[in-house]
Amino acid sequence: MSQISEHTTALHQLSARELHAAYAAKEISPVDVANSVIQRVQEREPVLNAMYQFDPVDVLSQARESEQRWASGTELGPLDGVPATVKENIARKGIPMPSGTALSNPKIPTQNSPVTDRILEAGAILVGSTTMPDWGMLSSGVSSLHGVSRSAWNPEWTTGGSSAGAGSAAAAGYGPLHVGTDIGGSIRLPGGWQGLATLKPSAGLIPLDVPYIGRAAGPMGRTVDDIALFMSVLGQPDIRDYTARAYPDMEWRSKLGSVQGMxxxxxxxxxxxxxxxxxxxxxxxxxxxxxxxxxxxxxxxxxxxxQGMLDRLDCFWRTRSWADYRDLHESEQAKVLDYIVRWCEGGAKFDGADTIRNFGAIxxxxxxxxxxxxxxxxxxxxxxxxxxxxxxxxxxxxxxxxxxxxxxxxxxxxxxxxxxxxxxxxxxxxxxxxxxxxxxxxxxxxxxxxxxxxxxxxxxxxxxxxxxxxx
The missing domain is CATH 3.90.1300.10 (Amidase signature (AS) domain)
Known part of the structure; x- marks a missing residue:
């Protein structure tokens, strides 16, 4: 049966698997889908504020390349032509990475992160980068740079965070596939508060170019089926993640008929x-x-x-962010969100022994x-x-x-x-x-x-x- 029978579902709402089947059947083109997603972003962004970097011209250019591959039978796999976004702290060559802060001169990466490379190698359409709060240390969409990102369910509600824009983009239908990052819940919290399917994967399964203890990148979407498909692309080894361990091949497409005995x-x-x-x-x-x-x-x-473990973990994170904040020029410190300043100032009181003790909570x-x-x-x-x-x-x-x-x-x-x-x-x-x-x-x-x-x-x-x- 047609994946878009009688056009009952808008193209931007189709799942990744539905899009792949429709492309293969030549029912729709990646350009059609890109135009639908662009229109959706433009309609919802004035309220949701989920996108940090969004270039419709580039999105259409990627879509045309995918269209040509599908026409010539050289498509790159099940994600070719499928729209996706990445969180703004996932490196894209030449795209600034402010990490949610209004600080001057944000880092501009000279190469893509492993996540970005896997998405582009698979032929997916990279719609853009999604917003996050300052330094990713808030569970909301409040940012000194972006202002307030809002839930796709109700703009009065939080997005969750720190994968704030990714959560709203997924819920609002900015395409089916999105990538967030997580050190304490930053994928799962927006997922839970916006009705999404998400995965914070095993340590190192999705390689990072800036790994550290507890940090992970993972997929966010409307269905488990879509994020499992996304994992088949994202969960590939990359030497740039020097903390990664070897994992056996995983069966991303298999299903359970029953949970009896589990x-x-x-x-x-x-x-x-x-x-x-x-x-x-x-x-x-x-x-x-x-x-x-x-x-x-x-x-x-x-x-x-x-509670002691949770307190000490929080205190360690405060000290780590205090070290970053302390090194800023006074004029730059004034640009950091007041809440973050107050929060990380708590980390200034811990000496070396305290910090080691707090780190031990991990x-x-x-x-x-x-x-x-x-x-x-x-x-x-x-x-x-x-x-x-x-x-x-x-x-x-x-x-x-x-x-x-x-x-x-x-x-x-x-x-x-x-x-x-x-x-x-x-x-x-x-x-x-x-x-x-x-x-x-x-x-x-x-x-x-x-x-x-x-x-x-x-x-x-x-x-x-x-x-x-x-x-």
Missing amino acids: KIGLQLKANAGAAVDPEVLSAVQSVAEVFAQDGAIVEELPPFID DQMQKATIAATSGYDLIISPVSPMAAFPAEQPMPVVDPDATMCHIAFTAPYNMSGQPAATVNCGFTAEGKPIGVQLAGAVGTDDAVLRAANWYEAARPHSATPQWSALD
């Missing part, structure tokens, strides 16, 4: 950060019930980190997470304890002196290097999306996405985002 840990309390809101708790419990009804063995998983969290989750095929938990907060608010808690209270479910998997995906699992009474986090052992990314794909198909209609409502 051993699942259900974590509903983090023992750190904020308490889980009742609506979020109920939605995540319902996910476990869906798995159990198909024969999965679901057990309660007790908390495995504590090892403590890694050890605790791996030990607690071993023996399970999958861990089900909230993404965040709360739903989306106001767009203008930098963080769920407005006090910059308070520890990040919303990352106790997500940050442990950054420190342990384990894969963690999100899928929408419900909505609050106000209509705010609620995400569930599905995590697994290091190197089981494909299995995690198979479980996410299974749940996506099995979830009730009431938990399924109706993307057409955002048009």
